[in-house]
Amino acid sequence: MSLADTLNPTAAVLIIGNEILSGRTKDANLPFLAEKLGAIGIRVREARVVPDVEAEIIAAVNACRARYTYVFTTGGIGPTHDDITSASVARAFGVPLERNAEAVARLERHYAPGALNAARLRMADIPAGATLVDNPISQAPGFRLGNVFVLAGVPNIMQAMVDGILPRLAGGPPIHALTVSCELAEGRIAADLATLQDRYPSVEIGSYPYFRNGFFGVSLVLRGTDEGMLDRAAEELAAMVRRLGGTPTLTRGTKG
Amino acid sequence: MSLADTLNPTAAVLIIGNEILSGRTKDANLPFLAEKLGAIGIRVREARVVPDVEAEIIAAVNACRARYTYVFTTGGIGPTHDDITSASVARAFGVPLERNAEAVARLERHYAPGALNAARLRMADIPAGATLVDNPISQAPGFRLGNVFVLAGVPNIMQAMVDGILPRLAGGPPIHALTVSCELAEGRIAADLATLQDRYPSVEIGSYPYFRNGFFGVSLVLRGTDEGMLDRAAEELAAMVRRLGGTPTLTRGTKG
Numbered sequence: 229m230s231l232a233d234t235l236n237p238t239a240a241v242l243i244i245g246n247e248i249l250s251g252r253t254k255d256a257n258l259p260f261l262a263e264k265l266g267a268i269g270i271r272v273r274e275a276r277v278v279p280d281v282e283a284e285i286i287a288a289v290n291a292c293r294a295r296y297t298y299v300f301t302t303g304g305i306g307p308t309h310d311d312i313t314s315a316s317v318a319r320a321f322g323v324p325l326e327r328n329a330e331a332v333a334r335l336e337r338h339y340a341p342g343a344l345n346a347a348r349l350r351m352a353d354i355p356a357g358a359t360l361v362d363n364p365i366s367q368a369p370g371f372r373l374g375n376v377f378v379l380a381g382v383p384n385i386m387q388a389m390v391d392g393i394l395p396r397l398a399g400g401p402p403i404h405a406l407t408v409s410c411e412l413a414e415g416r417i418a419a420d421l422a423t424l425q426d427r428y429p430s431v432e433i434g435s436y437p438y439f440r441n442g443f444f445g446v447s448l449v450l451r452g453t454d455e456g457m458l459d460r461a462a463e464e465l466a467a468m469v470r471r472l473g474g475t476p477t478l479t480r481g482t483k484g
Numbered sequence: 485m486s487l488a489d490t491l492n493p494t495a496a497v498l499i500i501g502n503e504i505l506s507g508r509t510k511d512a513n514l515p516f517l518a519e520k521l522g523a524i525g526i527r528v529r530e531a532r533v534v535p536d537v538e539a540e541i542i543a544a545v546n547a548c549r550a551r552y553t554y555v556f557t558t559g560g561i562g563p564t565h566d567d568i569t570s571a572s573v574a575r576a577f578g579v580p581l582e583r584n585a586e587a588v589a590r591l592e593r594h595y596a597p598g599a600l601n602a603a604r605l606r607m608a609d610i611p612a613g614a615t616l617v618d619n620p621i622s623q624a625p626g627f628r629l630g631n632v633f634v635l636a637g638v639p640n641i642m643q644a645m646v647d648g649i650l651p652r653l654a655g656g657p658p659i660h661a662l663t664v665s666c667e668l669a670e671g672r673i674a675a676d677l678a679t680l681q682d683r684y685p686s687v688e689i690g691s692y693p694y695f696r697n698g699f700f701g702v703s704l705v706l707r708g709t710d711e712g713m714l715d716r717a718a719e720e721l722a723a724m725v726r727r728l729g730g731t732p733t734l735t736r737g738t739k740g
Contacts, residue, residue, distance in 0.1 A: 246690050249528045250661075251518030252705065252738035253692070255511070258533070262507030272505045274540070277514070277531035280690075284530070307671040308691035309678035347674030382693065405506075415563040418603030422565035434502050434536075435564035436509070437638065449508065482508035 236400035236453070237297035239265055241275040242288050244303040244313050245381055248277050256383045257302040264390055269400030269453070270298065280304060285316035293320075293376050298397065300390075303381030305370060307347040314371070317378055318355035328354040331369050338367035362392045401453035406462045407484030410474035411445040413437075420468050421448065428461045430454060449482050492656035492709070493553035495521055497531040498544050500559040500569050501637055504533050512639045513558040520646055525656030525709070526554065536560060541572035549576075549632050554653065556646075559637030561626060563603040570627070573634055574611035584610040587625050594623035618648045657709035662718045663740030666730035667701040669693075676724050677704065684717045686710060705738050 241261050247253040255277070262272045273296060278284040285304075292299045304313030318325040331352035335344055351368040354360065361370035361377060363385055370379045370389050379389045410417075414437045425433045431452040438445055448465060452458050466476040477484060497517050503509040511533070518528045529552060534540040541560075548555045560569030574581040587608035591600055607624040610616065617626035617633060619641055626635045626645050635645045666673075670693045681689045687708040694701055704721060708714050722732040733740060 246688065246707075247692055247705070247738075248514070249518055249531065250522060250659075250707065250738060251515040251528075252661075252690075254515050258504070259507040259510050262505055266506060272507075273535060275505065275533035279529060306691070306693065307674040309674070309681050310690055343671075345671065345675065347678075348671040350674075403506075405508075415599075415601065415604040418563045418565070418606075419601065422603075425565050432502060434508075434566055435562070436503055437562065449503070449506075451502075451506065482503075482506060 236403065237270045237398060238273045238295075239270050239298040239300060240292035240296045241272055242285075242292060242299060242301040243275065243277040243381075244280065244285055244301055245277075246279050246310070248303075249279055257379075257381070257386050260383070260387055261300055261302075261390065264394060265298075265397075266403045268394060268397065269402050270397065271403065280310045280312055282312055282316045282319065285313060286320040289317055289320040289376060293374065297375060299376045301376065301378050302386055305351065305368065305378060305380055307351055307368075311350070313378060314353055314355065317373060317376060321355060321357075321373055321376075323356045323373075325353050326356050328352050328358075328360070328369075330360060334363075334367045334369060361389050364388050364392070403451055403453055404455050404458055405449060405451045405480070405482045406458050407479045407482055408448045408450070408462055408465045408469065409445060409477045409479065409484045410448075410469045411443050412469065412472055412474040413444060414446045417446065417448075417469065417472055417474075420472070421465075424461065424465060424468065427464075428457065431457060431461045433461070433465075447484055451482070492659065493526045493654060494529045494551075495526050495554040495556060496548035496552045497528055498541075498548060498555060498557040499531065499533040499637075500536065500541055500557055501533075502535050502566070504559075505535055513635075513637070513642050516639070516643055517556055517558075517646065520650060521554075521653075521655075522659045524650060524653065525658050526653065527659065536566045536568055538568055538572045538575065541569060542576040545573055545576040545632060549630060553631060555632045557632065557634050558642055561607065561624065561634060561636055563607055563624075567606070569634060570609055570611065573629060573632060577611060577613075577629055577632075579612045579629075581609050582612050584608050584614075584616070584625075586616060590623045590625060617645050620644050620648070659707055659709055660711050660714055661705060661707045661736070661738045662714050663735045663738055664704045664706070664718055664721045664725065665694075665701060665733045665735070665740045666704075666725045667699050668725065668728055668730040669700060670702045673702065673704075673725065673728055673730075676728070677721075680717065680721060680724065683720075684713065687713060687717045689717070689721075703740055705740075707738070
């Protein structure tokens with residue numbers, strides 16, 4: 229909550245594909261993007277999953293690009309009929325989709341002679357004015373148009389693309405996280421936790437119950453850009469847990 | 485794509501929680517809901533992930549409930565300060581949040597004498613006019629208000645809630661799926677596949693490349709409500725794969 233008030237740049241992730249909405253495929257791209265972006269101080273504030281329908285993609289791209297510093301789309305840039313992301317993003321920006329000479333050259337180097345057919349050449353159709361995003365795995369590029377990055381849906385390709393673009397993004401103060409875990413029920417600590425949150429408005433405190441190794445417990449995650457403030461809040465939180473009869477375990481990051 | 489033209493009821497899934505947007509937690513609720521709803525003919529057409537921020541939750545609930553037959557929210561109904569879903573949904577509908585006597589009774593039966601403190605009692609604050617959704621695991625209920633179902637975020641509780649409400653939903657013709665897999669590159673089959681899609685507009689054909697056991701291949705998923713039509717399209721697709729030099733494998737469902 230409180231991170232919303234900071235000056236960190238923001239992002240939305242737009243996951244495009246019927247396979248996610250049918251339950252066939254579990255998305256793995258949002259967690260990857262969220263962690264990578266958070267590490268350079270860009271907060272993912274929203275994600276949407278939309279089907280392979282042009283009007284839906286256009287509406288989501290335009291809603292998100294007006295609202296957040298960056299938008300990252302995943303999926304729909306392959307060679308088949310259901311790959312309509314590039315054309316949809318071009319329409320969202322009101323620019324033509326053009327065969328991109330550099331993209332064609334990359335595909336020509338990648339495919340065996342004669343294998344670069346019309347369907348594969350569609351992957352070189354890029355909105356006018358966009359800059360290419362490198363794909364070191366299978367060459368078919370993503371692209372950046374304005375504040376929108378269009379990336380592959382296949383996770384290892386998407387990840388390689390992200391590694392290439394991260395250095396070009398304007399980040400903010402890194403978002404740090406500390407986790408205090410304990411085997412107390414959420415409901416036992418809730419009142420004191422709310423008081424602590426009130427006293428540390430610049431620290432975002434999340435409470436996530438778990439059931440692990442036969443024990444119920446809760447992970448209390450503190451996130452913020454001020455490490456000193458995080459440390460102080462975590463110390464108070466650990467003291468609070470001890471006062472309530474629990475044994476706090478402190479971990480750097482969010483996984484404790 | 486073509487399923488959009490059918491008379492099946494639709495749904496949106498609204499995933500509420502900073503932990504999903506930070507990458508800490510991988511959502512498992514969308515795939516579960518999508519499969520369960522698809523099996524009774526309700527198509528999930530959109531999903532959104534929003535932070536624990538009241539204005540964001542209100543905006544997403546109102547956008548989705550106006551547009552889809554059903555909305556399912558997950559997360560944010562626990563006892564801690566960051567659990568604001570119930571209050572936000574009440575505001576989205578413009579109704580008061582009230583202490584619900586039946587919800588209090590359920591919590592009283594669940595907790596040991598003296599353990600039902602003020603924080604836990606917050607879980608009995610339900611929007612006026614809502615009906616409770618049973619929680620057989622930890623009793624704190626979800627609720628239904630209009631076409632919006634408010635469910636827990638913890639997967640095993642969410643799943644138990646869904647099992648309870650599925651019989652109460654008005655479904656549509658079940659959505660069936662067949663998968664034809666082969667070890668041909670997507671780009672080799674794309675042109676013929678597009679022709680097949682054009683000839684079967686009521687079958688949604690998705691193309692999902694994979695890399696498995698050292699081989700590249702593609703899973704071609706056919707979805708639709710008309711099983712006879714699906715079978716015919718799958719037969720044609722298998723013949724097409726053989727014509728292109730591949731060996732098709734046909735599987736019921738989407739996981740082939």
